[in-house]
Amino acid sequence: MILFCQSLVNGLLLGGIYAACSAGFALAFGVMGVVNLSHGDFVMLGAFITYWLFVLAGMDPFLTLPFTLLFLFIIGFFMQKLAINRLVGSPPIMSYLLTFGLHLVIANLALRTWTADFRTVQTSYSGLTIIFAGLVLPYSRLATFALAMIVIGGLYLLLYRTETGRAIRATAQDREMAQLMGIKIFKIYTLTFALAAAITGLAGSLISSTFVIHPQMGLPFTITAFCVVVLGGMGYVPGTLWGGIILGVVESLATTYLTAGISLSLTFFLLLLMLIFRPGGILGKGIVE
Amino acid sequence: MIGSRPRLEGILFFLLTLGVILLILPFIGLEGYRLRFFSLIFMWVALAGCWNLMSGYTGHIDFGPVAYFGVGSYCTALLMIKGGFPFFLSVFLSGVVCAALSLAIGLSTLRLQGAYFAIATFAAAEALKQIFLEGDRVIGMEFFGGAHGLTLPPPLPGIFFYYIMLFFMALVVGLTAVIQRSKFGYGLRAIREAEQAAELSGVPTLRIKVYAYILSSSLIGCIGGVEAYWLTYIIPDDVFNVMRTIQMVIMTLLGGMGTILGPVIGASFLTLISEFLGARFVYDYLIFVGMVIVVVILLMPQGIMGALGKKKRRVSV
Numbered sequence: 001m002i003l004f005c006q007s008l009v010n011g012l013l014l015g016g017i018y019a020a021c022s023a024g025f026a027l028a029f030g031v032m033g034v035v036n037l038s039h040g041d042f043v044m045l046g047a048f049i050t051y052w053l054f055v056l057a058g059m060d061p062f063l064t065l066p067f068t069l070l071f072l073f074i075i076g077f078f079m080q081k082l083a084i085n086r087l088v089g090s091p092p093i094m095s096y097l098l099t100f101g102l103h104l105v106i107a108n109l110a111l112r113t114w115t116a117d118f119r120t121v122q123t124s125y126s127g128l129t130i131i132f133a134g135l136v137l138p139y140s141r142l143a144t145f146a147l148a149m150i151v152i153g154g155l156y157l158l159l160y161r162t163e164t165g166r167a168i169r170a171t172a173q174d175r176e177m178a179q180l181m182g183i184k185i186f187k188i189y190t191l192t193f194a195l196a197a198a199i200t201g202l203a204g205s206l207i208s209s210t211f212v213i214h215p216q217m218g219l220p221f222t223i224t225a226f227c228v229v230v231l232g233g234m235g236y237v238p239g240t241l242w243g244g245i246i247l248g249v250v251e252s253l254a255t256t257y258l259t260a261g262i263s264l265s266l267t268f269f270l271l272l273l274m275l276i277f278r279p280g281g282i283l284g285k286g287i288v289e
Numbered sequence: 290m291i292g293s294r295p296r297l298e299g300i301l302f303f304l305l306t307l308g309v310i311l312l313i314l315p316f317i318g319l320e321g322y323r324l325r326f327f328s329l330i331f332m333w334v335a336l337a338g339c340w341n342l343m344s345g346y347t348g349h350i351d352f353g354p355v356a357y358f359g360v361g362s363y364c365t366a367l368l369m370i371k372g373g374f375p376f377f378l379s380v381f382l383s384g385v386v387c388a389a390l391s392l393a394i395g396l397s398t399l400r401l402q403g404a405y406f407a408i409a410t411f412a413a414a415e416a417l418k419q420i421f422l423e424g425d426r427v428i429g430m431e432f433f434g435g436a437h438g439l440t441l442p443p444p445l446p447g448i449f450f451y452y453i454m455l456f457f458m459a460l461v462v463g464l465t466a467v468i469q470r471s472k473f474g475y476g477l478r479a480i481r482e483a484e485q486a487a488e489l490s491g492v493p494t495l496r497i498k499v500y501a502y503i504l505s506s507s508l509i510g511c512i513g514g515v516e517a518y519w520l521t522y523i524i525p526d527d528v529f530n531v532m533r534t535i536q537m538v539i540m541t542l543l544g545g546m547g548t549i550l551g552p553v554i555g556a557s558f559l560t561l562i563s564e565f566l567g568a569r570f571v572y573d574y575l576i577f578v579g580m581v582i583v584v585v586i587l588l589m590p591q592g593i594m595g596a597l598g599k600k601k602r603r604v605s606v
Binding site: 029033035083086087092093094096097098100101102103104105108109112219223226227230234258259262264265268269271272275276279 | 350352397398400401403404405407408409411412413415416417419420423426427531535538539542572573575576578579580581582583586587
C-alpha cells in the first residue's frame with residue numbers, strides 16, 4: 001500500500017513538471033495551429049542556461065530563472081518573427097518540417113558546443129527529503145512542482161484575466177475576425193510564441209536539478225508534450241495540468257509495477273486510444289478538427 | 290487533366306529508358322562503393338514513393354511510416370534467424386505482417402484529420418519501437434535482442450541488393466503511374482481536395498484511404514526486410530529512427546507531393562546531398578541538413594509544394 005501511495009505521489013510530482021514543460025506547446029498549437037517539433041529544445045536550452053550559471057557564476061538554480069525567461073523569450077521572439085510567421089496559412093506539414101529543421105540545427109549545435117556529456121546540477125540541498133506520513137518527498141522535486149504550478153497559474157491568469165490574454169484568445173478563436181477588431185495578429189503570434197518559449201525554458205531550468213542534462217534531451221520532451229497536450233485537449237492550455245498529471249501517474253505506476261521502458265509504450269498506447277476515442281481531451285475542451 | 294495523358298506517356302518513356310540503363314549499368318563497370326550508393330538511392334526513391342502513394346495523394350500526412358520499416362526489418366530478421374526461412378519468403382511474409390498491422394492501425398487512425406492523424410501515426414511508431422526495445426525484459430526471455438538488436442546471416446554480394454532495390458523502385462514508381470490514372474487514384478486525389486465533397490459524391494473515402502495506407506505500409510515493410518539483410522545488423526534505434534520518416538517526407542516534398550516523378554527527383558537529390566555532406570562534414574552534417582530544410586521551406590515553399598500549392602491557391606481565392 002505504501003508502495004502504491006509512494007508511486008502515486010511520485011507520479012503527481014512528475015506530472016506537474018510534465019505539465020509545465022508542455023504548457024508552451026499547447027499555447028503555440030492553440031493560438032497558431034503550429035505543432036512545434038523544436039519544443040523540447042527550449043527545455044534543453046533552459047536547463048543548460050541554469051547549468052552554466054550554476055557552474056560558472058555559482059548561482060542557485062532557482063535564482064537563474066529570470067535569466068532563462070529573458071533569454072528564451074528573445075529566442076522565441078526571433079524564431080517566430082523570422083521564420084514561423086511566414087508560414088501562417090500554409091499547410092500544417094510545412095510547420096512540422098520547419099520546426100523539425102530548427103530542432104536539428106539547435107540540438108546539433110548544442111551537441112557541437114557542449115558535447116554529449118551527461119551533466120547534473122548538484123546543490124547543497126539536492127539529497128534532502130521530507131518524510132510525511134511514511135512517504136518520501138525529495139525537497140527539490142517538491143519545490144520544482146510548486147514552481148511549475150505557479151508557472152501554469154501565471155499563464156492562466158495572463159490568458160484569462162488580462163487584455164493581452166484576451167487578444168491572444170481572440171486570435172486563436174478566429175484569426176480574421178480578430179484582425180477586423182483591430183488586433184495585430186502577427187504581433188500576437190510573435191508574443192505568443194516568445195511566451196511559449198519562455199515558459200518552456202523556465203520549466204527546463206526547473207528540472208535541471210532533478211533530471212540529467214545533455215544536448216539530446218529535447219526530443220523526448222517534445223514527445224511528452226504531444227502526449228500531455230492530447231490527453232488534456234489540444235489547444236486547451238489549462239488542460240495541460242490534467243494531461244501532465246495523468247501521464248505522470250501512469251508512467252510512475254507502470255515503472256513501479258512493470259518496467260521503466262514499457263511505461264513509454266504504454267504512454268503512446270494511451271495517446272493513440274485518446275486520439276481515437278476522445279480527441280477533445282480528458283475534459284473534452286480541446287479543439288476537434 | 291486534359292493535358293495529363295501525353296505528359297504521362299512522356300514520363301513513362303523516360304522512366305523506362307532510365308530503367309534499362311540502370312539494369313545494364315553493373316555489367317559495364319558499376320561496382321564497389323558506387324554500386325552500393327546507387328542501391329541506396331533506389332531504396333530511398335522506393336521509400337519516398339511509398340509515402341507519396343499514401344500521403345502525397347490523399348493529403349493525410351503520415352508521420353509514422355518508419356513503424357512498418359522497423360517491423361518489416363524485425364520480421365525478416367526473426368523469420369530468417371529463428372525460423373530458418375529463405376530470404377524472399379521472409380520478405381514477402383514481412384509485407385503480409387505489415388499489411389495486417391497497418392489494417393489495424395489504419396482503420397482506427399484514418400478517421401482522424403490533420404495534425405491528429407500525424408500525431409497518432411507518430412505515436413504508433415514510437416510505441417512499436419519501445420515494444421521491440423523493451424519486449425525482452427517484459428516477457429523475460431531473449432527474443433528481440435533489446436537495444437543490442439539482431440544479427441542476420443551473412444549477406445549475398447552487393448549486386449544482389451542492387452537488383453532487388455531496383456526492382457522495388459520500379460515497382461513503386463510503376464504502381465504510382467498505374468494508380469494515377471485509375472479510379473482509385475482519382476478517389477485519393479478527391480480526398481485531398483475536399484474529403485467531405487468526395488464522400489458525398491460516392492467515394493468510399495475511409496475504405497480507399499485504408500487501401501492506400503495498407504499498400505504503402507506493406508511495401509515499406511518489404512523494403513525494411515531487404516535492408517535488414519543488406520546491413521545484416523539491426524537495432525530498434527536505427528530501424529525505427531524518426532529521421533527515416535522525416536527523410537521520406539522531405540524527399541517527397543522537395544520533388545513534389547502527389548506526382549510520379551516527385552519522389553524520384555527528391556530522393557535522388559537528397560541522398561546525393563547527404564552523402565556529399567556526410568562524407569565531408571561528419572560532425573556538422575545534421576546542422577547543415579537542418580539548415581537546408583529551413584531555407585527550402587522559407588524561401589521556396591511554392592516551388593516545392595507541387596500539388597499542395599495548387600490546393601492552397603484555390604482555397605485563398
